[in-house]
Amino acid sequence: MISGFSKSSRGDIAARLLIEMQDKGYRPSRNLVRDVICCLCKTDNPENQVFRLLEMQLARHRSSTSVIYNFFIDGAGHALKPELATQVYEMMRRSGIEPDLRSDILLLRSYLKSKKISHALHLFRDISMRRRKRKLWHTMIVGLCKARKHEYASQILDNMKENKLRPSIECYEELIKLYCELGQYYKAIDLVNDMTQMGRPVSSFIGNVFLLHALKTRKVYHTWAYLSHTQNLTPACWMLGHVIGVFSGSIEGNHDDEELEKLIQQCFQLDIYTNNMLLRRLCMSGVDHACKFVSRLREKGFEPNRWTYDIIVHGLAKDGRTAEARTWMEEMLHKGFQLTEVTKKII
Known part of the structure; x- marks a missing residue:
């Protein structure tokens, strides 16, 4: 019912039902709370509506105070209201509660989701001075890739490695996917080489991205062939290039579907x-x-x-x-x- 009223843009009713639900001893999911907050953010006076609900939530003590604040930072971020998310974040600080890593990440995501990249970069620099956490870099790289800001994402990936933090596989996946979409195959292959040098395997996601582009153009294989003569490619990166060559028809031969399956299996999980x-x-x-x-x-x-x-x-x-x-x-x-x-x- 709450979800239905949220989807119908009746945030006032959805918020009232949410309170009634909690008063009866039921705990709403994070997604449900998020839906209500997003709905309130679409009203004529979103700040008053959101802060009224926040005050009611804090007064009931149904969850820890930091969890409640994080719910509202998350909700405002999903509603593409990063300034409102910042107000909640600052209110949290004024109340004497130090924002935790999750609070920082949720606030960072709110700016990335709204494509306010300069604000996100400034916030990231500030937070990374206080916290040397891998998840923070991960959030920034993935968010920048989704905003199609590959230059910044690449810089932060390099910065992450300089800080002796190991990038997650998702960081590589998102940046490789973006480079392939932009036709910058040499950068995508270079990232595969870098990743596999660190001992990471080629994931199904990465393998599938290259196969998709190999179906569209032989430039992927030609780029790999050039790099294989100018760089020392890892065995895993070399094998991926061979699979791309066979899959795209650049490497001639009678490969039936079963043989091709076995070849791919040697490179990544189907x-x-x-x-x-x-x-x-x-x-x-x-x-x-x-x-x-x-x-x-x-x-x-x-x-x-x-x-x-x-x-x-x-x-x-x-x-x-x-x-x-x-x-x-x-x-x-x-x-x-x-x-x-x-x-x-x-x-």
Whole structure:
């Protein structure tokens, strides 16, 4: 009910029901509190509404005071109100409670989410002087990547290593993904080399990003081939390049789907996304091969997802096999999946 009123932009009712829920001894989830705060942030007078609810929450002592403040910093951040999140943060300080690492990270995220990058950088510099915590750098790098600020993200990654802090795999994943989207494949491959030099394996996420781009262009492989002659690549980075070459068709040879699976398995763990990538590749050489591949996946226990079905339906429809495409589509719809807009146009 509370969630429903929040979605209907009735923040006043949602806030009242939230208080009633707590008075009856029930503890709301963080997401539910966040929804109510986000809804209040959309009202005509968001500051008064949010601070009124905050004062009521503090008066009831249902959770620790720092947890309550963090809920409100988080909610304001998700509502893209970083200034309001800062006011809550400062109110927390004035009340005699020193913000913890979580408070700092939530405030930092509020500026990153709102794409107020200069404010986020200033805040990060201030907090990093007080706290030398890996999670702080992680938050900043991932947030900057999502804001597509690769220069800053790269600088902070280097700064993190200079401070003897080991970047998380997600830091590498997000920056590699962004570099690939920007077509800066040499920087993406250089990051893989750097990461694997530190002993980190190539994750499924990273492997899948490169396979996706290898389907689109052979520039990925050509970049790797150039770097392999100018740099000392790690065995893991070299293997990834070989997989990209075979997958993109840059390295010639008769590699069937099973052989390609085994080759990829030597580089990183296959998941449903990898299988869908293999499926797209097979569709290029014939949709019958793709259908057989799906049957083999099912025998292994893999359940097709929306993208699996969409790839097959698209391939069959494009091949003029409309009746077969509709059979697959009916199975897809029965399982609750919807066709993509691109596939809808051709069926």
